[in-house]
Amino acid sequence: MKLRLLFTAALLYTSVSVWGQQLKGMDVNISEQNSAILSVDLYTEDAVITVDSYGQLLRYQPNRRNNFQQRDDFDRSSNDNIRYRYGKYPIEYYSDNDIWGRNNMIKNIGRIGFEYFHKNDIWNRDLFFKQIGNINFEYFDNDIWGRKGKLRKVGNVTLDYYSDWDNNKRMVGQLKSIQGENDLIQINVIPQYYYRNDGRR
Structure with a gap:
């Protein structure tokens, strides 16, 4: 459960704009009911920025520099609910000189590691997600339908797309189905699209 929640928060993080400020860490606030x-x-x-589960801004609170030392002096093991200088889940980045x-x-x-395909990957998947924690990402590569770089699997969840040759012009980038089950995702979805020639959008 903790991994699932942190993974969700990590994906939420990737969609949040913080006005050019590099994130140093995060806290995740969980409902006790569900x-x-x-x-x-x-x-x-410079600040603590609070967003909801959709990435919408709830609060922007500038940091007071003299509060940093006070936060750092707390013992993490003594109280699981206290706030630290950069939250319970500090964020680390690859450096400028990463090869x-x-x-x-x-x-x-936090303890969740992120890995990426790198520039000399034989399929040219430069900086696509390779792994988050123990969840593997796979992509279409040199696919006859031109789906290069499109997600194919996330863990045990499979994504499929309409091809370029679809008779109703539903192109390669449109999801056709999402099917699978694991500890992060339990879904079986078939997106519905209107045909271009049926007068509806």
């Missing part, structure tokens, strides 16, 4: 994510606190050098060119890409959020 374990849903209520909000995420995003820590930067694969992963400058400022996420390396870790």
